[in-house]
Amino acid sequence: MATTNVNEKSFLPPGAKALLVPVGLFFLAAILLIVVYQIGISRINSQKAKLQKAERNENILNQKQQVLQSIESEVLAYADAVSVAMPDKNSSLTVISQLKSIAEENGVSLNNVEVTNPSKDKNGLSKTILSLEVEGVLVQVLSFLSEMGNFAPLSTIDKADLTQAGGVIRATVDLAVYWAPLPTKLPAISEAVNELSADESALIIEFSNLKQPTFTEVLPDLPSERVDPFVF
Amino acid sequence: MPAINLLPTDLSPKSSVARVSQIIKSVSIVALVIVVISTVGLIGFFAFISIQLNNSNTKQEQLKTNIQSLEQTEQRLVLTKDRISNAKKVLGKETTAEALEDLSSLFISLPEGIEIREAQILTSKTELSLVAKSSSVLAQSLALILASDYYESIKLSSFAFNTNVGYVLSLVFMN
Numbered sequence: 001m002a003t004t005n006v007n008e009k010s011f012l013p014p015g016a017k018a019l020l021v022p023v024g025l026f027f028l029a030a031i032l033l034i035v036v037y038q039i040g041i042s043r044i045n046s047q048k049a050k051l052q053k054a055e056r057n058e059n060i061l062n063q064k065q066q067v068l069q070s071i072e073s074e075v076l077a078y079a080d081a082v083s084v085a086m087p088d089k090n091s092s093l094t095v096i097s098q099l100k101s102i103a104e105e106n107g108v109s110l111n112n113v114e115v116t117n118p119s120k121d122k123n124g125l126s127k128t129i130l131s132l133e134v135e136g137v138l139v140q141v142l143s144f145l146s147e148m149g150n151f152a153p154l155s156t157i158d159k160a161d162l163t164q165a166g167g168v169i170r171a172t173v174d175l176a177v178y179w180a181p182l183p184t185k186l187p188a189i190s191e192a193v194n195e196l197s198a199d200e201s202a203l204i205i206e207f208s209n210l211k212q213p214t215f216t217e218v219l220p221d222l223p224s225e226r227v228d229p230f231v232f
Numbered sequence: 233m234p235a236i237n238l239l240p241t242d243l244s245p246k247s248s249v250a251r252v253s254q255i256i257k258s259v260s261i262v263a264l265v266i267v268v269i270s271t272v273g274l275i276g277f278f279a280f281i282s283i284q285l286n287n288s289n290t291k292q293e294q295l296k297t298n299i300q301s302l303e304q305t306e307q308r309l310v311l312t313k314d315r316i317s318n319a320k321k322v323l324g325k326e327t328t329a330e331a332l333e334d335l336s337s338l339f340i341s342l343p344e345g346i347e348i349r350e351a352q353i354l355t356s357k358t359e360l361s362l363v364a365k366s367s368s369v370l371a372q373s374l375a376l377i378l379a380s381d382y383y384e385s386i387k388l389s390s391f392a393f394n395t396n397v398g399y400v401l402s403l404v405f406m407n
Contacts, residue, residue, distance in 0.1 A: 015249040022256035029263030036267055040274035047281040054288035061295035068302040071309060079308040082315035086322070123321040138348065142336040149329040154319055156327035162351040169348070176325075180318040183310055186303075189296055193309065200316050207319070 060192045067195045078196070078204050084152045085207040088182045090118060091153040092128055094213045095177050098151045099132060102211075106144040108136030129158065130175040141169045151211035154178060326355040331407045334382035335360070341376055345369035349400070358383075358405040365398040383407065 071078075087094070092115045103110040116129040134144055141162070148157055159174040187193065196204070299306070331353050339348065346369055349361040364370035377386065383405040390402040 015246055018249055018253045022253045022260060025260035026256050026263070029260045029267060032267045033263055036271050036274065044274065044278055044281065047278060047285065051281055051285045051288065054285055054292065058288050058292050058295065061292055061299060065295055065298050068299065068305045072302065072305045075305050075308040075312065078312045082312050082319065086315040086319040125318060125321055138339065142339065145332050146336060154322045156322065156325050157329055157332065160328055160332060160353040162348065164348050178322050183314045186307060186310060189299055193306065200313070203316055203319065
């Protein structure tokens with residue numbers, strides 16, 4: 001027959017035994033609550049940060065697409081006008097052609113055109129100086145000189161000397177002609193792009209209104225019938 | 233028949249301890265329920281944000297494809313802005329254009345009987361040498377030159393009289 005020794009003392013008092021499970025459960029719940037909230041909230045915050053960054057990039061790309069679509073039809077004309085005004089290569093020959101054209105229009109004679117070696121200025125632009133002599137009547141020479149600032153490519157008159165002999169004015173002019181290399185890199189695809197400002201648009205119109213150089217296109221000869229040289 | 237508790241009385245907990253134990257057990261159960269609900273809520277919210285992030289990434293890829301198809305337009309825009317930036321450097325340079333224009337306006341306004349011998353136009357100054365056939369023409373010309381507001385200052389650098397040509401004077405205009 002089983003007997004119970006009521007005189008045996010257990011390790012824990014009965015009160016402590018009764019509280020053991022509930023307190024243990026309580027601590028487990030508290031720990032789980034803390035862990036779930038800490039991990040959950042940090043993960044959610046990290047995802048939210050990623051989402052905000054993604055939305056920012058999306059807005060930038062959207063804006064970029066809109067800008068590019070809005071100027072798609074006109075940008076070729078803009079690029080042409082500004083490229084002629086500010087070329088990427090030495091445009092001395094183009095400028096000489098322009099000067100000859102203006103000289104003809106104003107009835108003055110253009111002589112002794114000299115071109116110096118190219119150099120770089122402090123702004124990073126390349127330049128060369130065209131020295132030229134113009135002869136004619138005072139009014140025509142002055143008109144020629146004033147038109148020198150109104151053609152493309154852009155140039156600046158550094159110096160002008162006028163002398164008169166026998167009713168004929170001779171002007172010796174130093175004209176600086178500029179060019180700059182083309183950009184070699186496009187911005188990253190995710191980089192924002194700004195549309196042309198009012199100031200830039202005004203400059204494009206100004207450059208389009210400059211006297212443009214005329215370029216002659218030499219077309220290849222079309223094939224023609226070959227005459228048989230042995231037929232008389 | 234009365235209830236008989238065969239357990240020795242010293243083995244059962246006190247009633248207050250039993251009550252506290254019950255309360256703690258209830259709070260724990262509530263806390264566990266909150267943990268479960270919170271976990272489900274947090275997972276749901278995380279999933280929602282992840283779906284939005286996924287959608288945004290998909291839209292970005294679509295936009296990048298569209299922008300790549302507009303690459304030529306972008307190249308031309310970059311070229312245009314680059315050329316304009318360089319052109320502004322040229323337009324900002326000192327030039328004699330304005331001085332030439334002022335001198336042209338001056339020449340046109342001078343009376344007959346005055347001739348220009350020499351003119352040197354620089355960015356900072358203009359030097360002019362004139363010949364006047366008579367004193368009245370000279371006085372008229374000087375009055376016109378002084379009345380013009382094209383120049384910051386006008387200096388008479390030389391003045392001479394030649395019986396063959398008339399009055400010869402040199403002026404320096406500061407631009």
